[in-house]
Amino acid sequence: MRIELTEVLWLNQHHELHIVELAELSGLSEAEISELVDCGALAPINADTAQLLFDAQCLVIARTACRLRDDFDLSPQGVALALILLDRVHDLEAQVGNLRARMPHRLP
Amino acid sequence: MKYKDYYSILGVERTAVDTDIKKAYRKLARKYHPDVSKEPDAEAKFKDISEAYMTLKDSEKRAAYDQLGKHPPGQEFRPPPDWQREFSGARFAADDVDLADLFASLRGGQHRGGQDGGRMPMPGQDYEVSVHITLEEAFHGTKVDLDLTMPEYDANGVLHRAAHAFKARIPKGATDGQRLRLPGKGGKGFNGGRDGDLYINVVLHPHSLFRVSGHDLYLDLPLTPWEAVLGATVQVPTPSGPVRLKVPPGTQGGQQLRLSKRGLPKPGAGEGDLFTIVQIVLPSVIDEREKALFKQLADGSTFDPRGHYDKEVAYENRTH
Numbered sequence: 001m002r003i004e005l006t007e008v009l010w011l012n013q014h015h016e017l018h019i020v021e022l023a024e025l026s027g028l029s030e031a032e033i034s035e036l037v038d039c040g041a042l043a044p045i046n047a048d049t050a051q052l053l054f055d056a057q058c059l060v061i062a063r064t065a066c067r068l069r070d071d072f073d074l075s076p077q078g079v080a081l082a083l084i085l086l087d088r089v090h091d092l093e094a095q096v097g098n099l100r101a102r103m104p105h106r107l108p
Numbered sequence: 109m110k111y112k113d114y115y116s117i118l119g120v121e122r123t124a125v126d127t128d129i130k131k132a133y134r135k136l137a138r139k140y141h142p143d144v145s146k147e148p149d150a151e152a153k154f155k156d157i158s159e160a161y162m163t164l165k166d167s168e169k170r171a172a173y174d175q176l177g178k179h180p181p182g183q184e185f186r187p188p189p190d191w192q193r194e195f196s197g198a199r200f201a202a203d204d205v206d207l208a209d210l211f212a213s214l215r216g217g218q219h220r221g222g223q224d225g226g227r228m229p230m231p232g233q234d235y236e237v238s239v240h241i242t243l244e245e246a247f248h249g250t251k252v253d254l255d256l257t258m259p260e261y262d263a264n265g266v267l268h269r270a271a272h273a274f275k276a277r278i279p280k281g282a283t284d285g286q287r288l289r290l291p292g293k294g295g296k297g298f299n300g301g302r303d304g305d306l307y308i309n310v311v312l313h314p315h316s317l318f319r320v321s322g323h324d325l326y327l328d329l330p331l332t333p334w335e336a337v338l339g340a341t342v343q344v345p346t347p348s349g350p351v352r353l354k355v356p357p358g359t360q361g362g363q364q365l366r367l368s369k370r371g372l373p374k375p376g377a378g379e380g381d382l383f384t385i386v387q388i389v390l391p392s393v394i395d396e397r398e399k400a401l402f403k404q405l406a407d408g409s410t411f412d413p414r415g416h417y418d419k420e421v422a423y424e425n426r427t428h
Contacts, residue, residue, distance in 0.1 A: 003275045005251065008288040008308065010279070014376050024231075025305065060287050063234075063307075064143050071137055071158065086143065101319035101326045104362070104385050 015056035016045065022054050026062035028069070032076055036065060039080035041087075061087075109186075111179035112207050114160035122174070126165065133161040163211045171195075172214065200267035209259035213267055232304035233258070233295035239308050241278060243315040246372055247347040249280035254306070260296045276308065281375040283323060284312035317345060323372040323380030329365065330389040331355060346370045346382055353384065361388040 009015065023030045036042040037052065042061060044052045054062075064086070065079045074082065115122050118132040140147055140154040147153070163169045172195035179185050192199070200210060239252050254274040261267055274293055282288065287309055294304025312320060319326040329344060339357035343350050346367065353365060363386045371380025391398070 003253070003273050005275045005277055006290050006293060008276055008279065008290055010282075010375055011287040011289055011307075012375055024302075056289075057287075059289070067141075067143060071141055072134070082144075098321040101321035101324075102383075102385070104328050104387050105319070 009056070011056045011059050013055040013057055017054050017056055017059060019044075019052040019054070022059060022062055025059055027066040028062055032065075032069075032079075033062065035076040036062075036080050036083070039077065039084075041065070041080040041083040109184070109203070109206050109210070111176070111181060111183050111185045112156070112160070113178070113181045114164055114173060116181070117156050117160040118164065122178075129161065129164050133157065133165075137161075159208045159211075163207075168195075169211050169214055173211070199265060204268040205259060206269075209267060209269065212259070227299055229301035230298035231301040232297040234304040234307065235294045236307045236309060238311050239276075239278065240311045240313055241282075242313050243318055243320070243347060243372075245278065246283050246310075246312055247280060249282075250278045252276055252278055254308075256306070258295045274306070278308070278310065279375070281323070281373040282310045283372055284310065284320060286310040286375075318347070318382075320372070323374050325371045325380065325382045327382060327384050328387055329353075329355075329384035330387045331359065333388055333390065336360070336386065336388050344384060347372070355386075359386055361386055 017025070019030055019033055022028075023033055026033075028036075033042060034049075034052070037044055042054065042058055042065075044054050044058075046053045061083060065083055068074055068079050068082050069076075072078070072082075115124070118129060118136065120128055120132045124132075136157045137154065139145060140150045140157060142151040142154055145154070163173050172191070175191055175195065176185070176187055195214070200213070235256060235258070237254060237256070239254075241250055241252070252275070254276055256272050256274075257269045258272060259267060260270050262270075272293075274290065276288075276290060278288070287307060290306040290308065292303040293306035297303045317327055325347070327344065329342070331340070331342070335342070335355060336359045337357065339359070340355045341352050342355060344353050344367070348370070351367065351370065353367065355365065359365070365384045365386065367382040367384065369379040370382035373379050394402070
């Protein structure tokens, strides 16, 4: 059986998503996304609140938000707090990883 | 299909009331939720916990589950003959689906798929997979084979597990933690709902020489004392092949020498850098001639690497 090659889409800062698309793909409602923006857990790339745009990396955050909401019955405020703390944990883990990479490993 | 004991997964009695089931779920979810847990196998454990809770928290699903009887976990079993008519309404291939598929297909006593299911459009389920790639694959880009089985309804409205095979292109520049999306490659949508998506989480396999920091690479560069003092041109490996690196005279241990744009490619354009970290290494065994040369150097050199000790001690004594 011939399997066709599937091209993937990057989820990074070079691709944009409209709030409608972000809601459809993440499982959050537009109102929930706006609330996460207000709480500082999601950062749009424009200031036009009627036409909020996000980089595609926000889809990863929004999907996490949807899982946390469903799996822990969290309010939008609770989701926002969890996301901000998780972001801080990931940032610290990345810093530790980067410092480890910079440390010589080979024993003299 | 294989039996799963949802009560023992949640650690509750079969007679547990709803609040106890919820309490047990919340406790386990805090421990094993893959977004917050560092426990080994957290993802697989949470899948079982979530599956058990989704069924037991719903009174109709719980009643349907209880009617399946109690079997040893993992044992093959078939639902009783009248079970399907009484609780499901959906037709399914018992050898081909698992308990999770079966109970996910029940929505408060109604099955959601098939030709006579609810009329609300329902999007298909999203799936996430981790793909492990090597540094060389991250550098050049690669193709990966993905084999997934997903529950879906066939043309006759019978629920079964279908195998899906994909070949996905991992573009160059995708490094550790990068997420990629394959639109429409998740579960089939119901009643005109869109198909789900497949998400790839790229995991970079550690390399024996290069350490990765974003798109930059770090490589230990062992040098002899005389190469460090006198300078040298040495050959070093890079992901695109060996290059010659000029080590300036007087290079110190710990110093970083940068090979510009020799790191991993970045999505879009550009490349990270490759940093070599100098380590001055002594031979573990030296012969008499080498020993004599070091002795000659020791006798002739005025270099004192601990010359600052006395000055610092005197300064500290003066100020405290």
